[in-house]
Amino acid sequence: MSSPLMGDLLSHAGFCLRSRTRADCAHCSGTSTGTVAYNAELAHCFRCGWAANARGLARSLGLLREKSLSPEEYERLRRERQALRQHAEVLLAVEKAAFLEAQERVLQVEAMRRNAGSRLGALRGGAPERYACEEENVWQALVEVHNQMPRAAAAYNIIAFAAHRDRLAFALDPQARDRPISAALEGGHVIDERGYRFEVQL
Numbered sequence: 001m002s003s004p005l006m007g008d009l010l011s012h013a014g015f016c017l018r019s020r021t022r023a024d025c026a027h028c029s030g031t032s033t034g035t036v037a038y039n040a041e042l043a044h045c046f047r048c049g050w051a052a053n054a055r056g057l058a059r060s061l062g063l064l065r066e067k068s069l070s071p072e073e074y075e076r077l078r079r080e081r082q083a084l085r086q087h088a089e090v091l092l093a094v095e096k097a098a099f100l101e102a103q104e105r106v107l108q109v110e111a112m113r114r115n116a117g118s119r120l121g122a123l124r125g126g127a128p129e130r131y132a133c134e135e136e137n138v139w140q141a142l143v144e145v146h147n148q149m150p151r152a153a154a155a156y157n158i159i160a161f162a163a164h165r166d167r168l169a170f171a172l173d174p175q176a177r178d179r180p181i182s183a184a185l186e187g188g189h190v191i192d193e194r195g196y197r198f199e200v201q202l
């Protein structure tokens with residue numbers, strides 16, 4: 001069944017109408033005519049495969065206005081969108097803070113390892129202790145590094161690379177971080193939403 005509306009839309013879009021069910025394609029290059037078949041709802045070019053429904057075509061031509069909203073509906077939608085945006089911003093800020101905290105922690109432990117390492121090297125090379133029992137303290141610091149680095153690295157990997165839901169849960173509840181950290185250490189990796197594994201580098 002042909003439709004004046006679809007015909008009008010096709011004309012508007014630059015198709016040359018041949019009949020109430022056929023038109024020349026505006027998208028095909030070449031000379032064959034009447035390759036577009038159309039009815040009230042659909043138009044389809046058998047040559048190039050172009051296809052559209054009436055609603056989509058009207059929208060693409062800028063002829064279809066979405067149902068207009070009352071001022072109250074518009075205001076309600078605006079408030080909903082604003083509230084959603086604010087929630088999203090709060091979550092992003094919380095996640096960012098957790099990321100920076102985890103990164104800072106890794107950097108601290110790294111710095112501790114570097115300092116202790118270079119002092120130990122110096123002392124072993126014959127440098128005098130800068131204070132009594134320095135070598136013992138340096139060893140103690142290295143033990144601390146050894147104890148702290150795995151958890152710091154796991155926390156960083158989770159907040160940096162884990163699936164979004166896991167990152168958020170991790171950021172939102174500092175009390176509940178033990179479980180995901182232990183899981184990352186046991187498994188040796190965290191998994192993002194696409195299923196990719198990120199090795200926890202120690």
Ligand SMILES: [Zn+2]
Nearest residue numbers: 025028045048
């Ligand atoms: Zn075509």
